[in-house]
Amino acid sequence: MKETDKRTQIKKQAPAGESLLAGLSAGWPICLGYLPIGIALGVLAQKAGLSPIEIGLMSVIVFAGSSQFIAVSMLSSGAAFVPIILTTFMVNLRHMLMSSALAKYLGKTNRKVLFLFAYGVTDESFAVNLFRFKTSNWGLPQALTVNHAPNITWIVATMAGGFGGQYIPSHAFGIDYALIAMFICLLVFHLRGRKYLLTAVLSGILAVTLSMLIPGNAYIVIASVVSAGIGVILQRCICRRGSEG
Amino acid sequence: MDIRKYLLLLFGMGLVTYLPRLLPLLFLSRKNPPRWFVDWLELIPAAILSALLFPALLTTGDPRGLDFLRPQFLVAIPVFGFAWKTRSLGGTVVVGMLLYWLVGKVL
Numbered sequence: 001m002k003e004t005d006k007r008t009q010i011k012k013q014a015p016a017g018e019s020l021l022a023g024l025s026a027g028w029p030i031c032l033g034y035l036p037i038g039i040a041l042g043v044l045a046q047k048a049g050l051s052p053i054e055i056g057l058m059s060v061i062v063f064a065g066s067s068q069f070i071a072v073s074m075l076s077s078g079a080a081f082v083p084i085i086l087t088t089f090m091v092n093l094r095h096m097l098m099s100s101a102l103a104k105y106l107g108k109t110n111r112k113v114l115f116l117f118a119y120g121v122t123d124e125s126f127a128v129n130l131f132r133f134k135t136s137n138w139g140l141p142q143a144l145t146v147n148h149a150p151n152i153t154w155i156v157a158t159m160a161g162g163f164g165g166q167y168i169p170s171h172a173f174g175i176d177y178a179l180i181a182m183f184i185c186l187l188v189f190h191l192r193g194r195k196y197l198l199t200a201v202l203s204g205i206l207a208v209t210l211s212m213l214i215p216g217n218a219y220i221v222i223a224s225v226v227s228a229g230i231g232v233i234l235q236r237c238i239c240r241r242g243s244e245g
Numbered sequence: 246m247d248i249r250k251y252l253l254l255l256f257g258m259g260l261v262t263y264l265p266r267l268l269p270l271l272f273l274s275r276k277n278p279p280r281w282f283v284d285w286l287e288l289i290p291a292a293i294l295s296a297l298l299f300p301a302l303l304t305t306g307d308p309r310g311l312d313f314l315r316p317q318f319l320v321a322i323p324v325f326g327f328a329w330k331t332r333s334l335g336g337t338v339v340v341g342m343l344l345y346w347l348v349g350k351v352l
Contacts, residue, residue: 037334054251057255062258067262073297081250081254085254089262091293092262093289094290095262095265096266096278096286097286097287098266099268102270106270115267177320181337181345184321184324184341186290187291187298188328188329190290190294199288199295202292204295207296208299211309220296224293224295225292227288227292232288
């Protein structure tokens, strides 16, 4: 490599400290948002019979908030492992789409680092990183910080909740409703238009019906796959009719 | 729970979480996924949350039976309205817990 090439490359890449700071200044709201949710998950997991170490292990190995909540509630209702893993797969499949969108900004980087980056792709880090990649001179070091600072926060928060949970009695202050209330709010966040509302209503009806007909938790995956499929078909029919008329 | 069994569960969950995050980064860097798949994935989170929520609100017992008068469901109606109005996750959780706790005191 020529001397000048080297120099321009060094110039382009910000020093590690600066990248870390840039990443942290973009990612701190995620960390703040993860704190109460992580503590809540830890408390619920403790109530479901998991030790703080087991909760921490889950946050390290899985690191996916909503699916961890779902796994904890399925574990406490005595679900088998296969439905839990299937549901986790379905819930986290959306990250495939996010990674696909991020991929074009990371095409030129070291493939080995992508293995580390992939581990931290969440709804939140995706949203922040995509915005930064589009609007600024964003690189892999900054993006990695946005992925992994919240990850550390999450692990610490869920374990802290697990320790604290022992001191909160089981039915105190309606804590058994925390999970349901969180799901209600997350669902509301996802109802961003008619097609989402339609799919959700369909999925709710289907899930209630199937849950009474077939044993176990398979109804979750079946109802969501089918109703999202029907949602896509309906969307296409309406679009086609709209373009014809 | 047996820790070895639990670790098996975690590795299963970890694998199905990690691979969808990793594979597109490695292989899809310049191609776009098909349109129907993108549309379908868009609808999946709402569908899953709904499939999780409604049976928990409306059914009870083993085998499950329908019950529209469960406190979980009755409380969910104002909580849904609160979430819709405020769009606050923390607020919704607190209001939900408070209402459920109050309903438990009254009933």
